[in-house]
Amino acid sequence: MTEYGGDEQFGRWLVRRLTVVARLVRLPNLFTAPPDVILGAAIVTGLGRSVHVSSLVGLSVASMLLYAAGTTLNDYFDAPVDADERPERPIPSGAISRFRALLLGTSLLLSGVSIAFLASGVRAGVVSIVLALLVVGYDAVLKGSVLGHLAMGGTRGTNVILGTTVALRPTELPADVVSIPVVVALYIAAVTYMADGETEVGGRGGVGVAAAGGVLAAAGVVGALVATPPLPLDSLASVAFLVAFVVWIGRPLSAAFADPSPDTIGPAVGACVLGLVPLNAAFAGTTSLVWALCVAAFFLPALGLAEVFDVS
Numbered sequence: 001m002t003e004y005g006g007d008e009q010f011g012r013w014l015v016r017r018l019t020v021v022a023r024l025v026r027l028p029n030l031f032t033a034p035p036d037v038i039l040g041a042a043i044v045t046g047l048g049r050s051v052h053v054s055s056l057v058g059l060s061v062a063s064m065l066l067y068a069a070g071t072t073l074n075d076y077f078d079a080p081v082d083a084d085e086r087p088e089r090p091i092p093s094g095a096i097s098r099f100r101a102l103l104l105g106t107s108l109l110l111s112g113v114s115i116a117f118l119a120s121g122v123r124a125g126v127v128s129i130v131l132a133l134l135v136v137g138y139d140a141v142l143k144g145s146v147l148g149h150l151a152m153g154g155t156r157g158t159n160v161i162l163g164t165t166v167a168l169r170p171t172e173l174p175a176d177v178v179s180i181p182v183v184v185a186l187y188i189a190a191v192t193y194m195a196d197g198e199t200e201v202g203g204r205g206g207v208g209v210a211a212a213g214g215v216l217a218a219a220g221v222v223g224a225l226v227a228t229p230p231l232p233l234d235s236l237a238s239v240a241f242l243v244a245f246v247v248w249i250g251r252p253l254s255a256a257f258a259d260p261s262p263d264t265i266g267p268a269v270g271a272c273v274l275g276l277v278p279l280n281a282a283f284a285g286t287t288s289l290v291w292a293l294c295v296a297a298f299f300l301p302a303l304g305l306a307e308v309f310d311v312s
Contacts, residue, residue, distance in 0.1 A: 020095045024075060024104070025068035027309045029273060031302035033067040034060035035280040035295040036156060036184070040163020042284040042291035043177055046228075049167035056166050058119025062128060063159050065112035070135040070155065072105035077139050109135065116162065124165040131158045144196055153189030156276070157181035176227060180283055183220035187213040187279065191272040194256075195312060197265060204260045210272055211253050217279050218246055224286045237292045238285030245278040270311035274302055 083092040116128035142148035160181035190213025197203030256268040285292035
C-alpha cells in the first residue's frame with residue numbers, strides 16, 4: 001500500500017513538472033517550427049534536389065529544440081518584468097526557479113545545434129548557430145526594438161533556410177527562392193511588433209502592422225503562384241491553404257483592431273503564430289500537394305494543445 005501510494009505521488013509530481021516545462025516552452029508553438037523546416041525542404045525539391053527523410057526529421061527536431069530554448073530563455077530574461085505583468089508564468093509563480101530555467105534553455109539550445117550538425121552536416125550546423133544567436137540576441141538584448149522585431153522574424157526565416165540545408169548550402173539558393181523565407185520573416189516581425197503591445201491598452205497601431213504583415217504574406221504566396229505556376233491540383237491546394245490562413249488570422253485581428261486591449265491582442269498574437277502553419281502550407285503547395293499536406297499536418301496538434309497551454 002505504501003509503495004502504491006509512493007508511485008501515485010511520484011506520478012502526480014512528474015505530471016506537475018512536465019506541465020511546468022510545457023508552459024515554459026509554449027508546447028503548442030513547438031509544432032509550428034517543423035513546418036518552417038519542411039517548407040525549406042519543399043523549396044529545394046522544387047529546384048530538382050532530393051531530400052533524405054532522416055535528415056529532414058533531424059532538422060525538424062532541432063528546430064523544435066531551438067524554439068523551446070527561445071521561449072525558455074525569453075522567460076528567464078523577462079522574469080523581473082513578468083513578476084508585474086505576467087505573474088502566472090512559471091518563473092514568477094514559483095513553479096520553476098530562474099536558474100533552472102536558464103539551465104534548461106541553454107541545454108535545449110546546445111542540443112538543437114548539435115542535432116542540426118548531426119542531421120545535415122556543417123551547412124545545417126552553421127545555419128543553426130545563426131538561428132541560436134538570433135534567439136539569444138532577441139531574448140537578451142534586442143527585445144522591444146525594431147531590431148528585436150526583425151530578429152524574431154529572422155529566426156523564422158532562418159528556420160526555413162535550415163530546411164533547405166537538407167540538400168543545398170544557403171549560398172546556392174536563387175534570389176527568387178530566398179524571397180519566401182524573407183516574407184515569412186517579415187510576417188513574424190510584424191506579429192512580434194503587435195505582441196510587444198499585448199499587455200497594453202490602445203495598441204491599434206500594432207494590430208495594423210500585424211495585419212499588413214498578413215497581407216504581405218498572402219501577396220507573397222500569390223506572387224509565387226504567378227511566378228512559377230504549379231500543377232492545377234497543387235495550385236488548388238496552395239490557394240485553399242492561403243484562404244485558410246487569411247480567414248484564420250482575419251477574425252482575431254479584426255476584433256483586436258476594433259477593441260485593442262490585452263483580452264483581444266493576446267488571442268490575435270496566438271492566432272497569428274499558429275497561422276504560420278497554413279501560410280507555410282500555402283507556400284509549400286506551390287511546389288506540390290504532398291508537401292503542403294506534410295506542413296498542414298502540424299496544425300491540428302498545435303491547435304489542440306493551444307486549448308490547454310498558452311501560445312503567447
